[in-house]
Amino acid sequence: MSIDLPIQVSYLVVAALFILGLKAMSSPVTARKGILWAGIGMVIATLVTFATPGLHNFGWMIGALVIGAAIAAWLGKTVKMTDMPQMVAIYNGMGGGAAAAIAALEFVRYAAKGETLGSAETILALLGSLIGSVAFSGSIVAFLKLQGIMKKAHRLPAQNFFVVFFTLATVALGVWIAMGAGLDGWTLLGFYGLSLLLGVVLTTPIGGADMPVVISLLNAFTGLAVGLEGFVLKNPALIIAGIVVGASGTLLTQLMARAMNRKIGGIIFTPITGEAQAGAAIQGTMKEASAIDVASMMRYAEKVVIIPGYGMAVAGAQHKVWELTKLLQEAGVTVKFAIHPVAGRMPGHMNVLLAEAGVPYDLIFDLEEINEEFGQTDVALVIGANDVVNPSARTDKSSPIYGMPILNADHAHNVIVNKRGKGAGYSGIENALFFGENTRMLYGSAQSAIAEVIAGVKTML
Amino acid sequence: MTDFIYIYVFMLAAFTGYEVISRVPVILHTPLMSGSNFVHGVVLVGAMVALGAADPNDPLQLGIGVVAVFLGAANAAGGFVVTERMLAMFKPGKKKEGTK
Numbered sequence: 288m289s290i291d292l293p294i295q296v297s298y299l300v301v302a303a304l305f306i307l308g309l310k311a312m313s314s315p316v317t318a319r320k321g322i323l324w325a326g327i328g329m330v331i332a333t334l335v336t337f338a339t340p341g342l343h344n345f346g347w348m349i350g351a352l353v354i355g356a357a358i359a360a361w362l363g364k365t366v367k368m369t370d371m372p373q374m375v376a377i378y379n380g381m382g383g384g385a386a387a388a389i390a391a392l393e394f395v396r397y398a399a400k401g402e403t404l405g406s407a408e409t410i411l412a413l414l415g416s417l418i419g420s421v422a423f424s425g426s427i428v429a430f431l432k433l434q435g436i437m438k439k440a441h442r443l444p445a446q447n448f449f450v451v452f453f454t455l456a457t458v459a460l461g462v463w464i465a466m467g468a469g470l471d472g473w474t475l476l477g478f479y480g481l482s483l484l485l486g487v488v489l490t491t492p493i494g495g496a497d498m499p500v501v502i503s504l505l506n507a508f509t510g511l512a513v514g515l516e517g518f519v520l521k522n523p524a525l526i527i528a529g530i531v532v533g534a535s536g537t538l539l540t541q542l543m544a545r546a547m548n549r550k551i552g553g554i555i556f557t558p559i560t561g562e563a564q565a566g567a568a569i570q571g572t573m574k575e576a577s578a579i580d581v582a583s584m585m586r587y588a589e590k591v592v593i594i595p596g597y598g599m600a601v602a603g604a605q606h607k608v609w610e611l612t613k614l615l616q617e618a619g620v621t622v623k624f625a626i627h628p629v630a631g632r633m634p635g636h637m638n639v640l641l642a643e644a645g646v647p648y649d650l651i652f653d654l655e656e657i658n659e660e661f662g663q664t665d666v667a668l669v670i671g672a673n674d675v676v677n678p679s680a681r682t683d684k685s686s687p688i689y690g691m692p693i694l695n696a697d698h699a700h701n702v703i704v705n706k707r708g709k710g711a712g713y714s715g716i717e718n719a720l721f722f723g724e725n726t727r728m729l730y731g732s733a734q735s736a737i738a739e740v741i742a743g744v745k746t747m748l
Numbered sequence: 749m750t751d752f753i754y755i756y757v758f759m760l761a762a763f764t765g766y767e768v769i770s771r772v773p774v775i776l777h778t779p780l781m782s783g784s785n786f787v788h789g790v791v792l793v794g795a796m797v798a799l800g801a802a803d804p805n806d807p808l809q810l811g812i813g814v815v816a817v818f819l820g821a822a823n824a825a826g827g828f829v830v831t832e833r834m835l836a837m838f839k840p841g842k843k844k845e846g847t848k
Contacts, residue, residue: 301790305790306768308787309768309769309780309784309787312779312780312831312835313769313776314776315773318779318835319832322831325786326828326832329790329828332792333792333793336793339797339800342796342801343800343804344799347799347810348817350814351799351814351817351818352796353821354821355818355819355825356825359821359822359826359829360826360829363825363827363828363829363830371778371830371834375781375782375785375830377826378785378786378789378822379788381819381820382785382788382819382827385794385795385819385820386794388812388813388819389791389816392802392812393798395806395808396803396809399803502781506788510788513791516794518758522793523757524790525793525794526757529791530757530758530762531765532788533765534761534764534765535765537766538769538770539781539784542772542777633777633778633781634777635775635776635777635778635779638775639837653774
């Protein structure tokens with residue numbers, strides 16, 4: 288499969304555009320230019336590929352391309368901002384699936400001609416298939432969890448044993464195939480089946496709080512799978528883009544895990560679950576406050592820090608929260624937003640959601656910037672956040688989130704927690720903050736609760 | 749030697765990927781993940797080449813190839829739209845504090 292010089296040159300330009308695009312995307316000033324460059328690269332790559340000599344089946348190709356792109360683009364345009372993380376997961380899974388399918392097609396194609404791929408190509412194709420399949424089925428599980436279709440983290444008995452078992456079984460079958468032991472349909476089918484199952488077994492027990500790290504890891508997997516299939520097809524655009532994403536995705540996964548004080552190995556082998564480790568029992572009772580109490584506490588405070596979490600975003604309350612902020616500012620109250628690195632579903636997700644509601648960047652502070660200030664804060668308002676303000680992470684060694692950096696909301700003079708009901712949160716861990724002496728609970732969905740507080744504040748202006 | 753050159757490509761691409769995002773602020777983690785998700789959508793190109801070489805009279809080959817192109821195209825198009833929507837929030841002209 289030799290490629291013409293003009294196509295080679297185009298792929299070279301494409302590779303440069305991808306790398307420069309990613310570079311630009313890692314700074315907020317140039318980020319929008321970055322995605323544009325990468326987009327231009329993708330269009331060039333797709334167009335010149337049509338000119339590859341010896342290709343046929345153009346009808347099928349254009350049909351599948353147009354339908355796939357149209358559906359995905361339409362879904363991507365219409366989905367709510369809060370649902371973005373699972374969209375990233377599902378598109379990533381599709382990429383992994385495509386990489387696995389490319390290898391499958393190569394195997395079938397060579398077998399039909401009565402030939403076999405070279406041994407290096409076979410090994411790379413199998414490795415790419417394994418990684419791509421894991422990314423595919425793992426991403427689907429991640430999507431189902433974030434979408435709320437799959438609610439709980441299921442653990443197999445002897446979970447770690449099964450992970451190791453499936454990994455070894457898949458690799459053993461792969462080695463057997465690579466040694467030339469029959470590339471027949473059933474062996475291949477078994478190999479792909481095991482690989483897909485491995486992806487499910489790996490991701491099913493992982494709790495919601497760890498999902499961003501897992502999606503990022505699967506993203507790196509897909510990149511690697513694409514790169515490996517690039518070697519099989521001898522296509523430089525695939526090789527460079529795939530390996531660059533594989534490497535940058537690995538680094539990004541490490542950065543995210545570090546922000547959560549978690550180890551990647553620890554996430555995969557001993558996931559956070561409420562029942563696995565209960566943490567110390569919490570003494571005390573939760574005390575309720577009415578919206579009007581909350582309104583007066585905030586109206587006559589000097590300094591308020593708002594800690595938004597995913598619960599706020601799901602309720603679509605960020606616009607209401609911004610309205611409340613503006614009212615308080617008019618009344619002379621200093622209002623700041625404190626964002627935990629993993630607020631929302633992914634690092635940076637909450638910043639995007641607040642920006643969408645119109646909250647200016649200079650009111651938003653991250654963990655290191657604001658944690659010292661809670662001591663001089665009159666009211667800390669926690670809206671739909673839970674684990675990121677759980678003081679057990681500092682004190683209770685038996686807590687599953689011990690050691691995770693948290694926002695020190697409990698140091699504020701008063702803490703108000705808005706929550707839908709009394710239960711434990713997303714990760715199932717009890718929160719000592721809710722039982723604190725200076726904590727009042729404001730029950731109700733964020734949207735209506737904040738609307739009531741706004742109404743209360745308006746009567747006091 | 750020609751095959752060995754691929755190992756160099758692999759190594760250099762891996763270093764490049766690591767270097768290119770080494771100083772990214774937390775606020776860009778999600779958009780950047782989404783952006784790199786888009787970039788590996790180039791798998792579409794591989795799927796096109798593979799489908800283009802498939803035997804038009806073999807429904808199995810055609811089927812796998814069509815699935816590959818469909819998935820690759822969805823990865824690329826969806827990845828682009830989602831990333832673009834996230835990054836549209838970073839409009840120039842707004843204050844850039846707090847983006848460390």
